[in-house]
Amino acid sequence: MHLIAISINHRTADVALREKVAFKEDTIRSANVDLFETKAILENVILSTCNRTEVYVVADQIHTGRYYVQRFLARNSGLEVEDIKAISEVKVGDEAVNHLLRVTSGLDSIVLGETQILGQMRNAFFIAQEEDTTGTIFNHLFKQAITFAKKAHNETDIADNAVSVSYAAVELGKKIFGKIDNKKAIIIGAGEMSELSLLNLKGSGVNDITIVNRTVSKAETLANNHGVSYASIDSLPALLTDADMVISSTSSSDYIITNEMMQSIAPQRKNDSLVLIDIALPRDVEPNINAITDVFNYDVDDLKGLVDANLRERQLAADAIAAQIPQEIDAHNEWVNMLGVVPVIRALREKAMNIQSETMDSIDRKLPHLSERERKVISKHTKSIINQMLKDPIKQAKELGNEKKSNEKLELFQNIFDIEAEDALPKKKERRQSSKQDLRTQILSFE
Structure with missing residues (x-):
């Protein structure tokens, strides 16, 4: 009886290859059953997310178990077995248990310590269990891994510190205002960073959000996708008179918010403070705009310091979690x-x-x-x-x-x-x- 983990992840394969090997949501159940019927496989669980596809098996032999899993992945993706081998990490025995514990607790994620993977791993296990492809070993081991990850998140602050610029921008707003769910926010730009900022704002309870962009159709598409408002760039001065918070991330070579613009609307401002968070390079907000009363401007460098400090905190928490893994392996x-x-x-x-x-x-x-x-x-x-x-x-x-x-x-x-x-x-x-x-x-x- 041998425990084997085969992982194709953000370190081993680019997004195009990861897309090929990923299992669609409506096929994951039949895929578990298909693998379980394979020679040498005694138990199996399949995890498939946007960043990784992982297959965990209990096999009666290491070499045949590894080969049949890789052949299974090749058949599912349309790739050759040799291609799968080239982009796979293979862990056996204690290394496989270590890998499962690290993945489940977020130590192997692109964003260190993220908690979404715990729910994904739990759901992957439930699906395999419902399809009767788990047994004595995995019923115990996956329960242990899920328990360990939940305990690690509860006992450390690994997931509490923002480590992306867009997330840090929203966290900065929370530090300034305390609560932001009742604030009016403007997002300038309609690209990836703007969408991430939008998602983070909504995740923090902010619903009054307007997307502003030079190409109105892009602002409209993004706004409709997430149920918020949109406006043209010409509407920005009027919107600023009633806003509490602005996150800007365009590719413009010129300043979007200037000193002159802010001076002209200052007398019309209805709210006490306006927080401008500029995550664009080159910058969207003219420097020294802080000189205007109750206007506070933060740029990427300000956020980078926050992100770097938070990343160090996460790494310390990750090290503490990793130090507990050997005793979990011993217990298993x-x-x-x-x-x-x-x-x-x-x-x-x-x-x-x-x-x-x-x-x-x-x-x-x-x-x-x-x-x-x-x-x-x-x-x-x-x-x-x-x-x-x-x-x-x-x-x-x-x-x-x-x-x-x-x-x-x-x-x-x-x-x-x-x-x-x-x-x-x-x-x-x-x-x-x-x-x-x-x-x-x-x-x-x-x-």
């Missing part, structure tokens, strides 16, 4: 090792208790006149003898589970006591559905 390995021990201990106890039961039957035949109380005393004492005799062998069996070549040593242990333990891991066709809802409830309760 200890649990896996005990899988082989538990059936052995159970078989030993069953044999011992059968002997005790047969002995009591013999006593009943030879001493038929024993009272019920006398029989209970004898039964209790014979069970006590058995438990004392089993104490050291059971302890030894548990220790054997954590030793090298544990399978061979446990087999010898069974031969010594003439017992036969059942397989701890059910076969593919022996999976039971009964425990799924309980496990799903447990994982959802971590939120």
Whole structure:
């Protein structure tokens, strides 16, 4: 039994290749089933997002398991197996567990510490579980990974500090105003940075947003996509008289907001303060505009300092989380090792208790006149003898589970006591559905 993780991510492949290997939402269930029916695959979970496609499997052999997963990805994407190999990271055993824990807790994301991947990993696991492609190993391991990531986010501030310029711009507005959900915002520009700023504003509860752009059709498209207002660049002076916050990110070579413009509208201003956040290069807001009363201007350099400081804070939190991963790996390995021990201990106890039961039957035949109380005393004492005799062998069996070549040593242990333990891991066709809802409830309760 071997744990394998195969990852195609933002480090190994560009966006065009990642798009090819990604699984569409309506095919992920059938893809899990398809992979599960493949030779050598005992359990599997598929994660597919815009930044990564990951396949986790329990396989009976490393080489065949890895090959069949890569062949599966090639068939799904239309690429050759060699192409998949070239853009894949392959992790086995402890490295695979380490990778799963890092990905789930956001340590492997483009934006360090982002929390969205936790929900995506949880959903990927739920889908695989619902399709019955997980079993004993993954039902335990993915619960452990999700629990670990949730705990890491709760106990550190890794996700609390803005590390993108557009996000930092909105966070700066929060620092200045305290609350911004009741503020009027203007976004100048209709490109990618403007859209990110718009999403961050809406995510912070700001609904009164107007997009201003020289090409009105672009402003209209962006505004309609997100349910906000739009206007032409000529409307900007009038809009500024009633605004609280402006985020500007155009590609203009000229200043969009000038000292002259602000001087002319200052007497008409209805609100106390106007915060201008200029994330454009070259700048959209004329320098020294701060000289105007109650107008505060921040540019990319101001935000960069905030982002850099926040990134350092995130890295410190990430280091603290990463330091906990080795003990999580040890805990997983200890649990896996005990899988082989538990059936052995159970078989030993069953044999011992059968002997005790047969002995009591013999006593009943030879001493038929024993009272019920006398029989209970004898039964209790014979069970006590058995438990004392089993104490050291059971302890030894548990220790054997954590030793090298544990399978061979446990087999010898069974031969010594003439017992036969059942397989701890059910076969593919022996999976039971009964425990799924309980496990799903447990994982959802971590939120």
